[in-house]
Amino acid sequence: MTITVQFWSYFKDHTQCATTSLELPDGTTLGEAHTAVIDQFPALGDMRHSTLKAVGVDYQPDDFPLNDGDEISLFPPVQGG
């Protein structure tokens, strides 16, 4: 399956891109996709535990199962206000 990954804030600086796509086996979870992203962009590894993860516009846990065509977002802690 193919998923799209969006990066936000300074994560874009580390990846040098705002989006990428990944080919992953069916049944891949959000946490496994995150690991695959870090394999592709090792600079994100240092922020692994503070990274916030969403599918679409909702936060989801690492065991959330992904579907073909899902859009996931990875970003640092938010700072509005």
Added chain:
Amino acid sequence: MKTQLTLTPDPIDELALITEREMSDGMGAALVFHGVVRAEEGEATIAAIDYEAFDEMACHQFELIFEDIDRQWPIESIRVVHRIGVVPVNETSLWIEIIAPHRAEAFEACQFLINAMKERVPIWKRPKREASSNSSQSN
């Protein structure tokens, strides 16, 4: 509960917002909060903050927060304006108005809204040494 959310690159026109205020006879509290950009960020002196938002998710997360508030307090209305882009020091980056029957629930709901926003709403800031459009520092 009525809600209104605006994410905007434009300066916040509080006079216009106040003019548009709607408040029924049973309401006794109109609470307005301004979040203003400080000249200090950590130990650095800055000229502005550059705000970035994941707009679609930010709007969705604000709606979820509004629903949480509606379940907890008898609020008549909430209006939120958050600026996106470069906001110079001393300018308002966040404007909130809460209309409630009494001050206690208005203050509690406002505090809840700001705390929840800072945990959940995907907006980020980059301090800038110069008040131009280019980012100067990661945060």
